[in-house]
Amino acid sequence: ENDIIKGMPLFNKKVLITAGPTYEAIDPVRFIGNHSSGKMGFEMAKVAANLGAKVYLITGPSNQTISNSLIERIDVVSAEEMYNEVHKVYSSTDIAVLSAAVADYKPKNVADKKIKKSSDSMSIELVKTHDILASLGSIKEQQFLVGFALETNNELENAKKKCKSKNLDLIVLNSLNDKGAGFKKPTNKVTIIDKSENISEFGLKSKAAVAEDIFNVILNKMYA
Ligand code: CTP
Ligand code: CA
Numbered sequence: 001e002n003d004i005i006k007g008m009p010l011f012n013k014k015v016l017i018t019a020g021p022t023y024e025a026i027d028p029v030r031f032i033g034n035h036s037s038g039k040m041g042f043e044m045a046k047v048a049a050n051l052g053a054k055v056y057l058i059t060g061p062s063n064q065t066i067s068n069s070l071i072e073r074i075d076v077v078s079a080e081e082m083y084n085e086v087h088k089v090y091s092s093t094d095i096a097v098l099s100a101a102v103a104d105y106k107p108k109n110v111a112d113k114k115i116k117k118s119s120d121s122m123s124i125e126l127v128k129t130h131d132i133l134a135s136l137g138s139i140k141e142q143q144f145l146v147g148f149a150l151e152t153n154n155e156l157e158n159a160k161k162k163c164k165s166k167n168l169d170l171i172v173l174n175s176l177n178d179k180g181a182g183f184k185k186p187t188n189k190v191t192i193i194d195k196s197e198n199i200s201e202f203g204l205k206s207k208a209a210v211a212e213d214i215f216n217v218i219l220n221k222m223y224a
Pocket of ligand 2: 102103104
C-alpha cells in the first residue's frame with residue numbers, strides 16, 4: 001500500500017457487500033430467480049474500494065465484471081450459499097451493505113432428475129430462506145449495517161419497520177414508482193433512512209452516483 005491509499009477514509013477497513021439475485025434450484029435445469037442485475041452492488045463495491053477499503057463482494061449470478069485489487073469477488077448461486085459466505089467474513093467487517101435481491105422462498109425439495117411434464121397443473125412447495133440481513137443484525141457488534149428495501153406501497157413506513165426489525169444503522173429505499181429506477185435500469189432513485197428515522201431523499205441518477213451518495217451518508221454517520 002502506498003501513501004495515497006493510507007490517506008483514504010476507508011484505509012484498513014473491511015467492507016462486505018452482497019449483490020445480484022439468488023437462484024433457488026427446482027431440479028437440475030430449473031430455478032426460481034429474479035431480474036436483479038447486480039449493478040447496484042457492484043457500484044457500491046467500486047466506491048468502497050476507491051475509498052481505500054478491502055471489499056468482499058459476495059454476489060449471486062450476474063454478468064457484471066469488476067477488476068480491482070482491493071475487491072475480492074465471491075460467487076454464489078443460492079440464498080443458503082450467500083448466507084454461508086457472508087457469515088465467514090462478517091465478524092471482521094467494519095461496514096456491511098446488503099444489496100442482493102435474495103429469494104424469500106426456495107423449493108422445499110430439489111428434484112434430482114429433470115421434472116417431466118404430466119398433469120395440466122402442478123405446484124411446487126416453497127419454504128422460507130434464511131433472512132441474511134436480519135441474521136447479521138441479530139449478531140451485530142462493531143459493524144455498520146446497511147440494508148436495502150424494495151417497496152411498492154407504504155414505502156417509508158415499511159422501510160422504517162425493516163430498519164428497526166433487522167437492527168440496521170441505515171436502510172436504502174428504492175423508489176420503484178420512478179420509471180427510471182430499479183432492476184435492469186442504469187439509474188436509481190433512493191431515499192436513505194437512518195435508525196433515528198432521519199430521512200434524506202435523492203434525485204434520479206446513475207447507480208454509480210447513487211453508490212457515492214450512500215457511502216457519503218455512511219461516512220458521515222460513522223465518523224461525524
Ligand atoms: N435480505 C436478505 N436475506 C433475505 C431476504 C432479504 O439479506 N432472505 C435483505 C436484502 O438484501 C435487503 C433487505 O433484506 O437488504 C430487504 O429486502 P426486501 O426484499 O426489501 O425485504 P424482506 O425483508 O425480504 O421483506 P419483503 O420481501 O416481504 O418486503
Ligand atoms: Ca424479500
